[in-house]
Amino acid sequence: MNSESLSNIGLLKEIAELLNNETELDSMLSGALKKLIRGSSFTTGWIFFIEKEGSHELVSYENLPGSLSDRQCEPMKKGGCWCVNRFRKGKLTKASNIIECQRIEQAIEENREDTDDITHHATVPLQSGDESFGLLNVAAPNKTHFTTDELALLESVAFQIGSAIKRILLTKKEQEVALIGERNRLARDLHDSVNQLLFSLTLTARGGAEMTGDEEVKDTFKTIQGMAQEALSEMRALIWQLRPHGLENGVVEAAKGYAEMLGLTLETKVEGVISLSSKIEEVLWRVSQEALNNCKKHSGEKHILYTLKSELQSIDLKIEDRGYGFHYDGKQSLPSVGIQSMKERVKNIGGTLTIDSQLGRGTVISVRLPY
Numbered sequence: 001m002n003s004e005s006l007s008n009i010g011l012l013k014e015i016a017e018l019l020n021n022e023t024e025l026d027s028m029l030s031g032a033l034k035k036l037i038r039g040s041s042f043t044t045g046w047i048f049f050i051e052k053e054g055s056h057e058l059v060s061y062e063n064l065p066g067s068l069s070d071r072q073c074e075p076m077k078k079g080g081c082w083c084v085n086r087f088r089k090g091k092l093t094k095a096s097n098i099i100e101c102q103r104i105e106q107a108i109e110e111n112r113e114d115t116d117d118i119t120h121h122a123t124v125p126l127q128s129g130d131e132s133f134g135l136l137n138v139a140a141p142n143k144t145h146f147t148t149d150e151l152a153l154l155e156s157v158a159f160q161i162g163s164a165i166k167r168i169l170l171t172k173k174e175q176e177v178a179l180i181g182e183r184n185r186l187a188r189d190l191h192d193s194v195n196q197l198l199f200s201l202t203l204t205a206r207g208g209a210e211m212t213g214d215e216e217v218k219d220t221f222k223t224i225q226g227m228a229q230e231a232l233s234e235m236r237a238l239i240w241q242l243r244p245h246g247l248e249n250g251v252v253e254a255a256k257g258y259a260e261m262l263g264l265t266l267e268t269k270v271e272g273v274i275s276l277s278s279k280i281e282e283v284l285w286r287v288s289q290e291a292l293n294n295c296k297k298h299s300g301e302k303h304i305l306y307t308l309k310s311e312l313q314s315i316d317l318k319i320e321d322r323g324y325g326f327h328y329d330g331k332q333s334l335p336s337v338g339i340q341s342m343k344e345r346v347k348n349i350g351g352t353l354t355i356d357s358q359l360g361r362g363t364v365i366s367v368r369l370p371y
Contacts, residue, residue, distance in 0.1 A: 008153050011039040015157060019164040028168065029060035032161050033136075037062045040153060042138035044118065046076060047126070047161075049134040054088045055313075056134070066113025068103060075103050083123040083135055092135070095124040095151040095158070101139070117141035122151060124158040128166035136161065187242040190235065198232040236261060237293070251281050252308055255288040262296045265303050272310030280369055283345050284308075284317055287353070290338045291319040291365050299323025299363065315371045322362040 015035050022028035033045050046061035046068075058076045061069075068075050081102040086092040101121050108115060121139035125132055136158050146154075205225035209218050237258075252268050259266040276284070288306075295304055301323030309316045339355065342365070346353040351369035 007039070008149070008156075011035065011153070012156055012160070014039065016160055019160055022164065023168065023171065025165065025168050026060070028164055029161070030062075032157070032164075033060050033062045036138070036157055040138075041140055041150065043140045044116070045136065045138040047134060047136050048084060050084060050087055050132075056084050059134070065104075065116035065118055067107035067115045070107075070113050075107055079103070079106070083121075083137060087125060087132070087135055092123065092125055095122060095155045097122055097146050097151060099123055118143075120144045122146045122154055124151075124154045126158050126162040126165060128162040131162075131166065133162060133165050183242045187239045190239050190242070195232070195235050195239065198228055198235055201228040202232060233262075251276065251284045251288065252306070254285055255292065255306060258289060259292050259304060259306075262292060263302065264292060264296060266292075266306050267303065269305075269307045270309070271307070274308060274310045274315065276315065279349060280315060280371070283349055283351070283369065284315070284367070286345055287317065287342045287365070287367055288319065290342050294338060294363075295319075295321050295323065298326070301362065310371065313371055315369045317367040317369075318364060320362065320364045325357045325359050325362050 015032050018031045018035060019028060022031065029047055033047060037043065037045050044061075044063045044065065046064065047059050048056045049059045050056045058073055061073065061076070064073065064076070079102075082099055083092065083096075086096075099121055100119065104115050104118060107113070118139045118141055120143065121137045123135050123137045126134050126136055136154065138154060202225055205221045205228055209221035209225065212218050212221070252270060256266045256268060292304065295301065299321040301321045303322070305318070305320040307316075307318040307320075309318075343353050346367055346369065349369060351367060353368075354366045355363065356366070357363035
């Protein structure tokens, strides 16, 4: 066994150890790519995730030349190329050699940053069983041909990464299922204990007010009844948030049901054919909850406009009331924890949230999520 083979075995062992210890997708991909580039003859590498509908996302890269990292890696995020197109068509099943990089060719034509003498790259799909996740690409200066050993190393690393991606995705799915189960259990417990106690307190206070002739005592019972009724409404809203009825029929139906429970009327409008992933639906649902809660507490308006629209590459949600409104300056600190929470949820999946509100003219919350 030659020294190069021994070196490759050692590198594969290092990468395997890293992959086994990682639980987060981003750090796993970044760490594996770093070790591959630093431990081999390749000098740069990048990983694309490719969705079933064909769109690709640059999820990790290492030591990209300036021509490809220009403008926050914009040349890598837009447009098509040979390897991505072949992957979409199901014709890229193993490590492939001598692929001219259309992205670098375009950078040269446009006289952008330095290419580090890279013109070609090798590519290999990231797979686990029958599932394909994307591509691992590597390159080196002045290299137009990759040896059999280099391609074998690339395939071995891609196999390891593909298996790790599958493991992490399955683990996250299990965590999501466990979280839903815990939410359902907590919702049941709250409904069977605290909710019932509050309901009993409401009835008791009402009975006490009817039984006494003392006006002060009667007023006290009515105050208790009002507070208990308000707490009961808050508890029902909390239970709904933990276990939303109607979400199985889509976020719009869930929002309508939640609005009805709050005593609001939701005028809904859906534009385009909308099929949402669970991740997008969860964000839209939580944003809808918080926005409707704010409408109930602060707007003074019961009629809410709710529009969900499918664009070519985005899902747009607009929640509008014509209530009191408030003075909102996006440059200043956010006026409530709820708005901060909405912004963070949307930002975490690459979306944007804007608020347009004026005193006496109502509030419009607009969300745009990548689709």
